[in-house]
Amino acid sequence: MEYxxxxxxxxxxxxxxxxxxxKIRPVRAELDExxxxxxxxxxxxxxxxxxxxxxxxxxxGLGGGCLDLCLVVEELxxxxxxxxxxxxxxxLGCFTLFDYGSEEQKKKYxxxxxxxxxxxxxxxxxxxxxxxxSAIRTTAEKVEGGYLLNGTKQFITNGGEAELYTVxxxxxxxxxxxxxSSFLVEKDTPGFTFGKKEKKMxxxxxxxxxxxxxxxLVPEENIIGRPGMGxxxxxxxxxxxxxxxGAQAVGLAQGALEEAVDYTRQRVQFGHPIISLAVVQDIIAxxxxxxxxxxxxxxxxxxxxxxxxxxxxxxxxxxxxxxxxVAMKVTTDAVQICGGAGYMKDYPVEKMMxxxxxxxxxxxxxxxxxNAIAIEVRKRKARTA
Amino acid sequence: xxxxxxxxQVPDTTSVKIDPRTNTLVRQGIKNIVNPLDTYALEEAVRLREKHGGKVTALSMGPPQAEEMLREAVSxxxxxxxxxxxxxxxxxxxxxTARTLAxxxxxxxxxxxxxxxxxxxxxTGQVAPELAEMLQMPFxxxxxxxxxxxxxxxxxxxxxxxGHEVLExxxxxxxxxxxxxxxxxxxxxxxxxxxxxxxxxxxTAADLNIDPATVGLQGSFTQVVKIFFPQRTCQAEIFQGDPxxxxxxxxxxxxxxxxxx
Numbered sequence: 333m334e335y336x337x338x339x340x341x342x343x344x345x346x347x348x349x350x351x352x353x354x355k356i357r358p359v360r361a362e363l364d365e366x367x368x369x370x371x372x373x374x375x376x377x378x379x380x381x382x383x384x385x386x387x388x389x390x391x392x393g394l395g396g397g398c399l400d401l402c403l404v405v406e407e408l409x410x411x412x413x414x415x416x417x418x419x420x421x422x423x424l425g426c427f428t429l430f431d432y433g434s435e436e437q438k439k440k441y442x443x444x445x446x447x448x449x450x451x452x453x454x455x456x457x458x459x460x461x462x463x464x465x466s467a468i469r470t471t472a473e474k475v476e477g478g479y480l481l482n483g484t485k486q487f488i489t490n491g492g493e494a495e496l497y498t499v500x501x502x503x504x505x506x507x508x509x510x511x512x513s514s515f516l517v518e519k520d521t522p523g524f525t526f527g528k529k530e531k532k533m534x535x536x537x538x539x540x541x542x543x544x545x546x547x548x549l550v551p552e553e554n555i556i557g558r559p560g561m562g563x564x565x566x567x568x569x570x571x572x573x574x575x576x577x578g579a580q581a582v583g584l585a586q587g588a589l590e591e592a593v594d595y596t597r598q599r600v601q602f603g604h605p606i607i608s609l610a611v612v613q614d615i616i617a618x619x620x621x622x623x624x625x626x627x628x629x630x631x632x633x634x635x636x637x638x639x640x641x642x643x644x645x646x647x648x649x650x651x652x653x654x655x656x657x658v659a660m661k662v663t664t665d666a667v668q669i670c671g672g673a674g675y676m677k678d679y680p681v682e683k684m685m686x687x688x689x690x691x692x693x694x695x696x697x698x699x700x701x702x703n704a705i706a707i708e709v710r711k712r713k714a715r716t717a
Numbered sequence: 718x719x720x721x722x723x724x725x726q727v728p729d730t731t732s733v734k735i736d737p738r739t740n741t742l743v744r745q746g747i748k749n750i751v752n753p754l755d756t757y758a759l760e761e762a763v764r765l766r767e768k769h770g771g772k773v774t775a776l777s778m779g780p781p782q783a784e785e786m787l788r789e790a791v792s793x794x795x796x797x798x799x800x801x802x803x804x805x806x807x808x809x810x811x812x813x814t815a816r817t818l819a820x821x822x823x824x825x826x827x828x829x830x831x832x833x834x835x836x837x838x839x840x841t842g843q844v845a846p847e848l849a850e851m852l853q854m855p856f857x858x859x860x861x862x863x864x865x866x867x868x869x870x871x872x873x874x875x876x877x878x879x880g881h882e883v884l885e886x887x888x889x890x891x892x893x894x895x896x897x898x899x900x901x902x903x904x905x906x907x908x909x910x911x912x913x914x915x916x917x918x919x920x921t922a923a924d925l926n927i928d929p930a931t932v933g934l935q936g937s938f939t940q941v942v943k944i945f946f947p948q949r950t951c952q953a954e955i956f957q958g959d960p961x962x963x964x965x966x967x968x969x970x971x972x973x974x975x976x977x978x
Contacts (some may be wrong), residue, residue: 343913380903
């Protein structure tokens with residue numbers, strides 16, 4: 333398949349694959365078992381400039397767009413989705429700065445993000461606010477010298493590992509979603525601590541933790557954009573990041589497909605490798621079709637995001653939903669055709685199947701995103717009718 | 718500090734075959750790689766530059782396609798690269814190779830020349846010491862650690878059979894490194910992008926101002942007459958049974974052959 337990538341994009345994809353093969357493949361099973369944060373791999377990625385990919389050039393980045401980031405995520409995820417999400421979360425945690433941050437904020441933080449010195453994280457979800465993000469309870473009270481944050485964030489990827497957090501909190505409780513604002517909070521700010529580390533079904537190399545704010549004073553200059561813009565910025569951020577979840581899903585599915593092909597070529601039953609059985613071929617062909625279709629949609633959505641159009645909610649939601657459903661289906665089929673071996677932890681496909689599930693859930697569950705897609709489709713019809 | 722790293726492009730030997738008719742390596746369809754030990758030399762040079770400043774130049778003698786390997790060297794941190802390529806250089810043995818490299822080194826600024834211990838294909842380990850001799854420079858082989866570089870001197874540990882020795886040499890000097898010295902890095906994106914557009918000059922015999930009769934096949938004292946796989950002359954014997962029994966069998970066998978009394 334010709335993906336029409338630029339020279340720079342091909343270079344990024346090739347190098348990401350090399351790192352994944354050489355540095356991640358040998359340790360992925362161990363990381364999955366130990367649930368240990370892949371600090372050394374993050375350093376490898378930093379040394380190879382992978383954190384520069386998504387940072388603008390004026391802040392020591394390479395100025396790559398959504399597609400460039402997707403290529404890295406896909407290649408890392410092909411080997412280990414847990415590592416891929418730890419990397420990608422660092423893009424999520426600073427994306428808002430690109431569009432809405434002040435020059436001072438960008439100068440202060442982005443070069444460190446680009447060099448990999450500071451990992452970042454994004455904190456929206458709370459125990460009361462998942463799909464209904466407007467139900468957050470964390471508050472940011474205006475006081476002398478800044479804002480006082482109080483509340484608890486839940487399920488935060490890179491929680492405790494990141495040095496810099498983008499945190500959504502209510503500056504005006506009476507205005508609901510329109511009273512939310514976005515803050516940059518540095519690790520080690522007094523009043524900011526971490527709660528329990530979650531034990532997860534999949535993506536176990538990544539860290540998921542609670543963030544606890546108790547009278548945490550955030551300086552005035554750390555608000556991103558204006559007070560009350562937190563929600564709009566978050567919706568835009570998630571539109572931009574969802575193709576990345578799609579890419580994670582495509583990488584997972586690609587990895588599972590390759591494992592399944594390898595296994596079925598070697599596994600002999602009834603005197604022949606099982607890949608020569610029509611029933612197995614049928615499943616493999618379907619897997620391959622699904623993976624390519626998902627990749628095409630993800631790349632196109634990412635290119636749409638990079639094209640400069642004002643809104644791409646629908647496209648990015650479609651890419652995320654479709655690709656994550658493909659990842660679940662393809663990894664499940666991979667376990668099926670690898671049979672008993674595939675169910676065992678000695679083979680990587682059971683991990684891939686566990687890792688795939690979250691892609692249907694986070695950054696907007698597939699249900700809430702289908703709802704969003706339907707709203708866009710309906711609006712479009714209403715405009716032309 | 719100006720460091721020159723000598724690199725060689727070699728066939729990936731896990732897949733190498735010998736043509737029984739011509740007695741030469743079958744190179745068609747075989748992937749070429751950077752001689753693995755040379756990657757440690759390059760990594761050490763880049764680390765020294767990061768510490769002391771200066772410039773790292775990758776140097777290779779080889780056919781035109783060796784340019785691809787030199788681009789890889791740039792992606793891994795070399796500032797510049799020079800390829801020595803000329804039909805007159807073809808068929809060189811280690812002596813003629815060292816002569817060619819020495820002529821190039823003399824044209825360049827240099828404080829330190831680093832080579833891999835030996836190559837994967839030729840496997841002689843002769844080029845670096847010959848190069849040092851021709852350049853009239855001190856030479857330290859098998860360096861496993863560079864302890865210090867200061868005041869125009871280099872102090873290094875080298876691996877010897879019983880452990881290691883610490884040696885000091887004035888600069889400029891030639892050293893060869895072993896793989897214990899470091900762990901080569903992966904390329905960086907900025908490095909790869911830089912390498913794609915890097916200008917890699919090609920120097921010929923004329924550029925080096927050397928007589929073609931003194932390099933290449935003509936300037937070689939040795940010639941490859943034949944390459945062959947050695948005949949297997951010994952056979953393994955595997956003792957079965959529990960460890961005690963195996964030990965007894967081994968001891969009696971050693972006695973039987975007069976190896977132990």
